[in-house]
Amino acid sequence: MNVLIFYSALFCYLLSSLAYLVYLVYNKKTVEKAGHYALLAAFFIHLASVVFRYFQAGHTPITNMFESLSFFAFCIAGFFLFLKRTYAISSIGCIVLPAVSLLLIWALTYPTDVKPLPPILKSYWLPIHTTFSFLGNAIFFISFLVSIIYIIAEREIKRKKSFLFSARFPSLETLDLINYRCMSYGFPFLTVGIITGSIWAGFAWGSYWSWDPKETWSLITWIVYAILIHNRLAIGWRGKKTAYLMIAGFISMLFTFLGVNFLLGGLHSYM
Amino acid sequence: MLGTVVKQGATPEEYLALYSENTYKIITLFGLDDAYHAPWFIALIALFALSLVLCSLRRLTLFARETKVVMLPGEDKLLKMDLHSYVPEKDFDEVLGLLTRRYGLAVRDEQGVVLEKGRLSRYGVFIIHASIIIILAGSFIGLLFGYKGFVTLKIGETKDRLVLRGKDPAEMPLGFAVMCKDFKVSFYPTGEPKDFVSTVEIVENGKIVAGKEIRVNEPLSYKGIRFYQSHYGSTPVFFFNVGGERVVLAEREAFRKNSLLLMVARYERKVHDFGPGVLVAYLDGNEPKATWFLKNVDRLREQNLQGIKVNLNDIQERPYTGLEVSRDPGVFVVWTGFVFILFGLYVNFFVRHRRIYLLKTAGGPLVAGTALKNKGNFDKEFKKLLEEIHVHTP
Numbered sequence: 001m002n003v004l005i006f007y008s009a010l011f012c013y014l015l016s017s018l019a020y021l022v023y024l025v026y027n028k029k030t031v032e033k034a035g036h037y038a039l040l041a042a043f044f045i046h047l048a049s050v051v052f053r054y055f056q057a058g059h060t061p062i063t064n065m066f067e068s069l070s071f072f073a074f075c076i077a078g079f080f081l082f083l084k085r086t087y088a089i090s091s092i093g094c095i096v097l098p099a100v101s102l103l104l105i106w107a108l109t110y111p112t113d114v115k116p117l118p119p120i121l122k123s124y125w126l127p128i129h130t131t132f133s134f135l136g137n138a139i140f141f142i143s144f145l146v147s148i149i150y151i152i153a154e155r156e157i158k159r160k161k162s163f164l165f166s167a168r169f170p171s172l173e174t175l176d177l178i179n180y181r182c183m184s185y186g187f188p189f190l191t192v193g194i195i196t197g198s199i200w201a202g203f204a205w206g207s208y209w210s211w212d213p214k215e216t217w218s219l220i221t222w223i224v225y226a227i228l229i230h231n232r233l234a235i236g237w238r239g240k241k242t243a244y245l246m247i248a249g250f251i252s253m254l255f256t257f258l259g260v261n262f263l264l265g266g267l268h269s270y271m
Numbered sequence: 272m273l274g275t276v277v278k279q280g281a282t283p284e285e286y287l288a289l290y291s292e293n294t295y296k297i298i299t300l301f302g303l304d305d306a307y308h309a310p311w312f313i314a315l316i317a318l319f320a321l322s323l324v325l326c327s328l329r330r331l332t333l334f335a336r337e338t339k340v341v342m343l344p345g346e347d348k349l350l351k352m353d354l355h356s357y358v359p360e361k362d363f364d365e366v367l368g369l370l371t372r373r374y375g376l377a378v379r380d381e382q383g384v385v386l387e388k389g390r391l392s393r394y395g396v397f398i399i400h401a402s403i404i405i406i407l408a409g410s411f412i413g414l415l416f417g418y419k420g421f422v423t424l425k426i427g428e429t430k431d432r433l434v435l436r437g438k439d440p441a442e443m444p445l446g447f448a449v450m451c452k453d454f455k456v457s458f459y460p461t462g463e464p465k466d467f468v469s470t471v472e473i474v475e476n477g478k479i480v481a482g483k484e485i486r487v488n489e490p491l492s493y494k495g496i497r498f499y500q501s502h503y504g505s506t507p508v509f510f511f512n513v514g515g516e517r518v519v520l521a522e523r524e525a526f527r528k529n530s531l532l533l534m535v536a537r538y539e540r541k542v543h544d545f546g547p548g549v550l551v552a553y554l555d556g557n558e559p560k561a562t563w564f565l566k567n568v569d570r571l572r573e574q575n576l577q578g579i580k581v582n583l584n585d586i587q588e589r590p591y592t593g594l595e596v597s598r599d600p601g602v603f604v605v606w607t608g609f610v611f612i613l614f615g616l617y618v619n620f621f622v623r624h625r626r627i628y629l630l631k632t633a634g635g636p637l638v639a640g641t642a643l644k645n646k647g648n649f650d651k652e653f654k655k656l657l658e659e660i661h662v663h664t665p
Contacts (some may be wrong), residue, residue, distance in 0.1 A: 119466050121463060207419065
């Protein structure tokens with residue numbers, strides 16, 4: 001039942017991806033609208049799937065790879081919808097939504113059954129810590145995509161060429177502004193994620209900081225983004241340099257999330 | 272000038288130094304495990320903290336200078352601002368009354384007023400940096416005055432010392448005793464552990480002063496020392512009959528009966544194909560000897576040592592609970608730092624400093640406004656304010 005809801009959400013995300021890709025090619029307003037509604041439908045069906053799984057499992061469904069990837073994709077879709085309200089960034093949907101769909105397909109390669117909760121995860125901090133962390137991750141994922149578009153667009157503008165469908169993408173200033181917005185939301189969320197994790201560790205492991213690989217890598221990620229913020233606010237870096245740092249920060253974050261789970265292990269690896 | 276150099280040069284540098292050292296640490300984590308407490312690492316953190324302190328002090332002096340500077344600019348300056356408008360048909364006090372609904376009064380003189388909102392946001396960066404210093408200070412207190420270790424308790428066992436973690440495990444007195452009244456593990460149908468609970472009592476000066484069911488995520492705290500459920504296991508106990516006397520021994524435990532001194536030297540769950548067995552060491556005169564007792568082999572279950580009949584009656588597994596013990600007097604300092612850093616981040620990213628100037632001029636009251644961050648949003652707010660002023664009837 002739960003997996004059925006999940007599949008219908010994935011179906012809507014794929015529809016939405018298709019609509020945004022068609023919109024990119026033909027620039028039809030109606031197609032963009034269709035993409036938007038498909039995205040809204042997908043988001044709410046996905047929400048239903050998360051809520052349903054919460055009641056089915058009896059705990060916050062962010063405890064293994066399937067649930068984590070699904071929740072990560074859900075946060076990305078949610079933040080994209082949030083950004084769409086303020087900025088005209090529909091064209092980015094042709095990258096964000098295929099990414100969301102791919103994440104969900106990837107999630108399906110892991111066992112989807114509800115596993116019993118290990119004692120260490122039985123805590124009120126589980127929903128708080130994971131929600132903030134994944135929101136931070138999702139926000140920085142979008143800024144990562146925006147940064148890549150920024151770098152490509154800027155290079156083509158410098159060469160005085162127009163890249164494929166370049167006219168449909170937002171201006172460099174808008175992209176940079178979105179990057180700034182992502183930074184100003186993502187960084188506080190990441191910080192709250194680390195702090196709540198630290199407080200939880202204080203109750204569960206006997207120490208608020210034990211230099212476990214995940215903790216260390218999340219700190220490294222935090223420092224990369226802190227450098228980015230300093231460079232932007234104190235030195236006044238804009239555009240390309242921030243975009244490169246955003247990409248660096250995301251790679252570090254990706255390693256925190258996946259690399260530590262797959263390669264390093266430690267107290268924090270839940271598969 | 273010096274301060275500028277420190278902030279813009281040293282802080283990112285410090286960050287980068289910390290970053291590469293950490294990466295290096297990750298790589299060496301497989302071999303070197305206590306590098307996070309290495310002197311050079313702590314020195315690096317101290318350097319980082321020092322640069323933060325200098326940076327914050329510089330910011331403080333800036334604040335001190337700035338507060339004196341706030342004053343009402345002249346008409347020509349206000350006209351240069353992006354957002355300004357004359358409201359000739361309105362009375363100065365009427366406009367002021369409307370503006371003070373949402374803005375606080377900063378400066379007032381004969382010619383006009385300066386109003387502002389979100390002044391706190393100017394202190395955001397300072398709050399964040401200060402709270403990082405607080406967190407580092409808290410962790411340093413923990414490093415100096417705290418410790419980490421563990422105790423293992425069998426059901427009914429009482430201990431007043433803990434084993435410190437580290438390269439050479441040492442014992443340390445707790446200052447009181449912990450007693451394990453009960454310990455239970457429950458499993459899911461899949462065989463994975465569901466819950467483990469130790470019922471523990473704290474005994475001080477012969478009196479029970481505290482008690483709790485310690486679970487994972489639910490530690491017991493007494494006098495700043497916390498006990499966490501961390502692991503569990505079981506140890507075997509051996510039931511002997513030594514010359515007609517029933518004796519229960521654990522591994523490495525010794526027992527004397529008349530001239531016989533014996534000790535359980537080693538336990539094997541499977542001795543070849545003969546099932547569980549214990550190697551019992553004893554003294555033959557001054558010469559140490561050892562012999563195997565096998566539970567399932569009749570001939571080896573009962574043996575004569577130094578003329579005394581020794582019988583291995585049973586071997587049982589007794590569960591024990593492993594409790595992590597830690598004392599960290601800096602933890603509340605760190606948590607205070609956490610609260611402040613969250614507040615600082617909120618102030619820095621979500622509170623916006625905005626100023627509105629109201630001046631008496633020959634052409635009627637002049638309203639102007641400036642904002643440092645999120646100008647587009649302030650644009651809308653300013654227009655709304657002007658509209659409100661225009662429609663308002665006294």
